[in-house]
Amino acid sequence: MxxxxxxxxxxxxxxxxxxxxxxxxxxxxxxxxxxxxxxxxxPDVGRLTAVQSDLQYGPTEGEPRLRSCISEQLYQRGLHVEPSQVLVLSGSQQGIDLVAKLLIDVGTSVAVESPTYLAALQVFSLFGACYQSYQIDDIASIADTANPALLYSIPTFQNPSSYVYTTEQRMALAQLCDYKNTVLFEDDPYRDLAYEPCDRTPVCSFVKHTSWVYQSSFSKTIAPGLRLGYLACSKDLLPHLVKLKQAADLHSCRLSQRSVLRLLNDDTAxxxxxxxxxxxxxxxxxxxxxxxxxxxxxxxxxxxxxxxxxxxxxxxxxxxxxxxxxxxxxxxxxxxxxxxxxxxxxxxxxxxxxxxxxxxxxxxxxxxxxxxxxxxxxxxxxx
Ligand SMILES: Cc1ncc(COP(=O)(O)O)c(C=O)c1O
Missing domain, CATH: 3.90.1150.10 (Aspartate Aminotransferase, domain 1)
Structure with missing residues (x-):
């Protein structure tokens, strides 16, 4: 027992x-x-690739070529980050866990959309978050009432509501975090599944001063079983997140990383x-x-x-x-x-x-x- x-x-x-x-x-x-x-x-499983050296331990931050490829994609989205600011994750769920470990103590004030992704709530609650919920179309309510240490948002095709923030709402959210010195945690796994034209610029790209974490995933566009996602963050947070990732699982699967890199670089991507x-x-x-x-x-x-x-x-x-x-x-x-x-x-x-x-x-x-x-x-x- x-x-x-x-x-x-x-x-x-x-x-x-x-x-x-x-x-x-x-x-x-x-x-x-x-x-x-x-x-x-x-993708056809025959197109997933591996080489013998992928069976060896690898770098915690992720494979360098994959990090460069991700930073180029983020650049095109408007988020200007260096490859060194990218951390490959074992699914973006891991990013939620690492950020919570880094920033949430019992009683830490965390602002979340109402409704929001339930598995993020599960992790934040484990670490003792105290919530300030806001209606997605009423960001101002946080500005008036709360002073959260962390704000978690899914601005593009939100889970569960599928809501997509307007350009003005994106800018307002970034401004709010700057003003309150709140760490902005933007979760963006659905952004590539767009069926109508709309602004999908990362909110983190509008941030001027405060610390931020942006994350996305290959689960919805390639395959969730590969368990691969990534985050990019402000330079102050990165060394801590790398150490937390090291403590959690040393590094993400190298076979998955090689396969995803190949698919991203493929002419047919x-x-x-x-x-x-x-x-x-x-x-x-x-x-x-x-x-x-x-x-x-x-x-x-x-x-x-x-x-x-x-x-x-x-x-x-x-x-x-x-x-x-x-x-x-x-x-x-x-x-x-x-x-x-x-x-x-x-x-x-x-x-x-x-x-x-x-x-x-x-x-x-x-x-x-x-x-x-x-x-x-x-x-x-x-x-
Ligand atoms: C908003 C959000 N974040 C994170 C995840 C986790 O995805 P994964 O760990 O497969 O990248 C999901 C999965 O559905 C999600 O909806």
Missing amino acids: IRTLSSRIERLKASPIRDILSVAGQPGIISFAGGLPEGSTF GHRLNHLQVNYKMKRDAFNASLLRHFADIATWQVPAGGLFFWLTLRHPLSVPTTALLKPAIDAGVTFMPGEPFFADGRPCASCFRLNFSHTQHTDFDRGLALLAAVFKQYTTKY
Whole structure:
């Protein structure tokens, strides 16, 4: 029997996504729950490369050629960083863990969007974050009320809402962090999945004084199983993040790094990305058509300009929280992501939920959404 666990373990909540994904993989279940890319978009495994020397230990910061390639891409996005400011990660989830370890103590004030990525909340809470939530379209509320040490934001195709900040909101957020001397932590894994023209300039590129971390991922555009992402940050933070990464896993998988570098440098990289965008845009539109058929009278939503999710709000309250509907939904053969875990302040948000459109086959959309709508209708309270 374990005698003593660390006190922080009491703050560690099981990720609801993991629990749901374990059911979602069962045969016959149509899953709109996880943020999974469509499997057919993954590169042919024969094109992933390795050489014998990749089996040796490598540098913590990442393979130098990959870091240079990433810094060039960031330059093109408007974020001017040197290769030495890039740290390759074992998935961008690792960046959340490293930044939390670096900046969050018990009681540290952390500003987050309401709603926000639930697995970031899971990590921040483990380290004892004290949250200041703000409505995505009301950045000014933070300016008026709070003085956070860290601000975590997903400005482009946000998870879960798919919201994309306007140019003015991007500038306002950077200004706010400069003014409050708040560290800006920008998470940007969906930026390449754009289906409509919109400003995707990194907010970190507008920062003038304060410390910042920008991160992104190859999970959504190449393959999540490679477990590869990266961060770039202001020079003051880098040595600490490198040491934390060293302490966590020494370095990211060298086979994955070589494969990703090859795919990024491939002549067909642009074509691949374009194909991905066209495919997901078609799926988004087909999903929206099915939503209009089955959810128009019970929920409202915006068509996402990018990313992988629809975020819906029910028109009428439910007699139970959305989490309580998971079991009946699974019994009916379909899963979804309830809204509650995306809210830091735990405010009862029974009326919101997230649906992923990338993973499920076109042919299953309509049947799955019909089943889900029937479950929701059963528990809707109409006044
Ligand atoms: C906003 C956000 N950040 C980080 C991650 C983690 O992604 P990965 O570790 O696969 O790069 C995800 C995954 O869905 C996400 O939605």
